[in-house]
Amino acid sequence: xxxxxxxxxxxxxxxxxxxxxxxxxxxxxxxxxxxxxxxxxxxxxxxxxxxxxxxxxxxxxxxxxxxxxxxxxxxxxxxxxxxxxxxxxxxxxxxxxxxxxxxxxxxxxxxxxxxxxxxxxxxxxxxxxxxxxxxxxxxxxxxxxxxxxxxxxxxxxxxxxxxxxxxxxxxxxxxxxxxxxxxxxxxxxxxxxxxxxxxxxxxxxxxxxxxxxxxxxxxxxxxxxxxxxxxxxxxxxxxxxxxxxxxxxxxxxxxxxxxxxxxxxxxxxxxxxxxxxxxxxxxxxxxxxxxxxxxxxxxxxxxxxxxxxxxxxxxxxxxxxxxxxxxxxxxxxxxxxxxxxxxxxxxxxxxxxxxxxxxxxxxxxxxxxxxxxxxxxxxxxxxxxxxxxxxxxxxxxxxxxxxxxxxxxxxxxx
Amino acid sequence: xxxxxxxxxxxxxxxxxxxxxxxxxxxxxxxxxxxxxxxxxxxxxxxxxxxxxxxxxxxxxxxxxxxxxxxxxxxxxxxxxxxxxxxxxxxxxxxxxxxxxxxxxx
Numbered sequence: 001x002x003x004x005x006x007x008x009x010x011x012x013x014x015x016x017x018x019x020x021x022x023x024x025x026x027x028x029x030x031x032x033x034x035x036x037x038x039x040x041x042x043x044x045x046x047x048x049x050x051x052x053x054x055x056x057x058x059x060x061x062x063x064x065x066x067x068x069x070x071x072x073x074x075x076x077x078x079x080x081x082x083x084x085x086x087x088x089x090x091x092x093x094x095x096x097x098x099x100x101x102x103x104x105x106x107x108x109x110x111x112x113x114x115x116x117x118x119x120x121x122x123x124x125x126x127x128x129x130x131x132x133x134x135x136x137x138x139x140x141x142x143x144x145x146x147x148x149x150x151x152x153x154x155x156x157x158x159x160x161x162x163x164x165x166x167x168x169x170x171x172x173x174x175x176x177x178x179x180x181x182x183x184x185x186x187x188x189x190x191x192x193x194x195x196x197x198x199x200x201x202x203x204x205x206x207x208x209x210x211x212x213x214x215x216x217x218x219x220x221x222x223x224x225x226x227x228x229x230x231x232x233x234x235x236x237x238x239x240x241x242x243x244x245x246x247x248x249x250x251x252x253x254x255x256x257x258x259x260x261x262x263x264x265x266x267x268x269x270x271x272x273x274x275x276x277x278x279x280x281x282x283x284x285x286x287x288x289x290x291x292x293x294x295x296x297x298x299x300x301x302x303x304x305x306x307x308x309x310x311x312x313x314x315x316x317x318x319x320x321x322x323x324x325x326x327x328x329x330x331x332x333x334x335x336x337x338x339x340x341x342x343x344x345x346x347x348x349x350x351x352x353x354x355x356x357x358x359x360x361x362x363x364x365x366x367x368x369x370x371x372x373x374x375x376x377x378x379x380x381x382x383x384x385x386x387x388x389x390x391x392x393x394x395x396x397x398x399x400x401x402x403x404x405x406x407x408x409x410x411x412x413x414x
Numbered sequence: 415x416x417x418x419x420x421x422x423x424x425x426x427x428x429x430x431x432x433x434x435x436x437x438x439x440x441x442x443x444x445x446x447x448x449x450x451x452x453x454x455x456x457x458x459x460x461x462x463x464x465x466x467x468x469x470x471x472x473x474x475x476x477x478x479x480x481x482x483x484x485x486x487x488x489x490x491x492x493x494x495x496x497x498x499x500x501x502x503x504x505x506x507x508x509x510x511x512x513x514x515x516x517x518x519x520x
Binding site: 239240241242245250251252253254255299300301302303304306308309310343398399 | 415416429430433434436437449453454456457458459460461462463466468486487488489
């Protein structure tokens, strides 16, 4: 792999940019791999990357039904934060956030990590108490957050109307090293690094069945034929239920649509990420100047990657009260993704009833921020059979009643 | 936007009038059942991509719970029926088969 650098740009500028090579190869699948990962989104590619980097397992294929990073990795609002209440969540999200800090250097690919700060507005008395509690928990967990006053909110984000009649801003939970990153670049950077380690990224290939012998996985059937493997990682987000059925088990997951939208580009007006959970809306400004807006998820099972009009209206109506400046903005694009929700709104990184099959799913509405930490933990779990970051997120926590209840802690938009 | 006909009051209700209630026809397991059955009833869902039987409540209308058959891959609604049933009625199954000849109730 040719490294990207300022020198490489200068060199290519001298020869009409003819020397750039493809970022990753598109090989024909081999007959057998040590590990097959289903799903070439951020989580799947990060799993493959850390399998190679941390454990030297490089005979790996990542099989993708569509195109690389074309699912939820390309459909989120790119927010990165780790201000969670429960210890296992804070541990894995903070691992992810800290890996994001140096990911561009690690992958030699600019993922445009921008630690601009994330604030979660407290707009009710209940939220003030909740976020103060989270700030105390974060202090014990080693996650840097603080509860800030409404004056400080106004100082950090002058376009906020803190005196809204219906949703006044009473304070906020502030994580100064949270922020955003370029979502596609995260998938592309991991893919390039995986390909460089000799892993095969096989796109436009659907896994149609999982072959088992004596309760153990031996391979997968795909639209390009049978491929044998020792271990199988299912990292397919919204379609986890469909893949689990093919592997012969059920998951405590339901798939629903989550949607987001962006406005026309405007001059820079806010340099932080603002989340308002009371009104189910969050907003940041992209480097292009578009206001990126996310809302709540639909509450019925859905695989269509389409959202509902009334959720957009609900979200935008509430945000206009907090940000009067956006009331005349035109919206440019609007899209939906299928998210996999668990009952406690925490992910599943676990062994399954089928030996050799591992799942990484259930990230629900907040998977992007977790990509490096999720891949790190999943790779360790697949290589060694257990992982400190993943053990609390095992599948049997539902059976045993060990929930990691972030639905109470965050409710929405996490 | 999804619309369902409420089988009680006959109103064509759109999704803003309704509250979704998850999968229908769950077999309930209570005290004395095995751990497997209890876990399955409480948490595990087939989460089908295709024909899905589900519960809805006409929250902003007559307030009653009813059941519906809907395709989660296309959002097509095959029909609605009262909640006082333990399995989908024959006319709903016929309506689904007319649109999805390969489908069968498992």
